[in-house]
Amino acid sequence: MTTRYSFKNPEMIIAASALIVSLITAFVSIYSAFIDRAYARSSVWPRIELARGHDTKSKFRYIVSNNGTGPALIQYARVTYDGEAIPNWQTLFTKYGLANEGMAQSHIGTTVLPAQKQINPVEINNAAFFSKHYAHDDLIGIELCYCSIYEECWLVDRENQPQPVDQCRIDDSQRFLQ
Structure with a gap:
């Protein structure tokens, strides 16, 4: 005697129902993991902004701030003067024809900048620099490449318009060393 399977059979209805519930559960779990991962990335998303400031007619500084929600892993800095890469702030003073007096500097090339913090890569208290710098400020270019802890760069x-990149790469001759 042969047994015929029918979809009207109660065992088949229960099996089909279990399969459908399992597929829905798997879909919900995958979607939930996707949402959790996206939330985790956005909760530690850095946003670097560059600015300049001055207090008097002799005190000048560049400001790098992280206005994001997570730490910024700064991979490299590139500073140019009239399109030519400069390796350090002293070179900029030399291009202006000035001695590097009244300058305080912080390392910016490879550092971790916590969320809602800022650093001043250079602060200058020199009236001669201040007057020459503002006349040539449009010749100075600053570029930073940074990543999140999830290696999004x-x-x-x-x-101050961050552009996504696959990874931070720079030729050593273009790298700012401070």
Whole structure:
């Protein structure tokens, strides 16, 4: 005697129902993991912004701030003067024809900048520099490449419009060393 399976059979209805419930549960679990991962990335998303400031007619500084929600892993800095890469702030003073007096500097090339913090890569208290710098400020270019802890990377310049990049790479001859 042969047994015929029918979809009207109660065992088949129960099996089909269990399969459908399992597929829905798997879909919900995968979607939930996707949402959790996206939330985790956005909860530690850095956003670097560059600015300049001055207090008097002799005190000048560049400001790098992280206005994001997570730490910024700065991979490299590139500073240019009239399109030519400069390795350090002293070179900029030399281009202006000035001695590097009244300058305080912080390392910016490879550092971790916590969320809602800022650093001043250079602060100058020199009236001669101040007057020459403002006349030539449009010749100075600053570019930073930074990543989140999830290795999502961005490139930002003085226009403060971060552009996503696959990874931070720079030729050593272009790298800012401070």
